[in-house]
Amino acid sequence: MKRSAVRDRMGALLRKTMCLVSGLTWLACLAVPAMADCGTSGIKVVGTTEEVGVACEAVAGVGSYFDALGLPVEPRLTIEFSDKVEVSIGDGAHLPVSGCYDPEGQRIQIRRWNANLADAPRPWGLPWDRDAASSVAAHEVVHAALWVLLEGDPHRLAPAWHEFVAYAVQLDLMDDDTRERILREASAEAFATPESVNVIAYGFDPDLFGLRSYLFARERGASFIRRLIEDDVDFDLRGIDVWCH
């Protein structure tokens, strides 16, 4: 990948709160009548009945994951499905993404799985279908849960560690056959060291970063994600400063 492409991806990460939706998409969202709460007062979902089901599955799956870790969490969120989700990468340019979490707006956007955009990314090369959208929804809900669990100090974890946790949980919640197949096809190996979890590795290849994160966490056992959140590890979770030139 060219250095400029890496820089663009880094920019996308660092500007991840800057999701932009076209005016037309907003109108489409407003026109969708379905609004649900997933049975909890803090969650609102805007989308079709099936999209609401996908969002609520993601919320339930992530909630059960953190419950099992002894870290119950109930983020306040609006989850919206849109035909197009983009992040700003500066100079008026935008990058299409599958999903996005905006911590300031407490909002998640997920690209509709029937949107059929030619330029849309497909995580791990998987078809962009209901299962893929559900998996990305879980990833974004993990970001929201993490924001709450870090209790007002989200920067205690470097951005790369936020992504590490989101991918590790996303892949843990994925069905075993799909996860093991994409791990095999990518010949992915766990990160060698905690210092390898950095924004360069994420920006260079987010899909591979996700797989390596999952494997790193799996090697260290079920409590590793909890220990990361509680800062009960013997390495620096703010990460190393990396600058590109």
Ligand SMILES: [Zn+2]
């Ligand atoms: Zn993420």
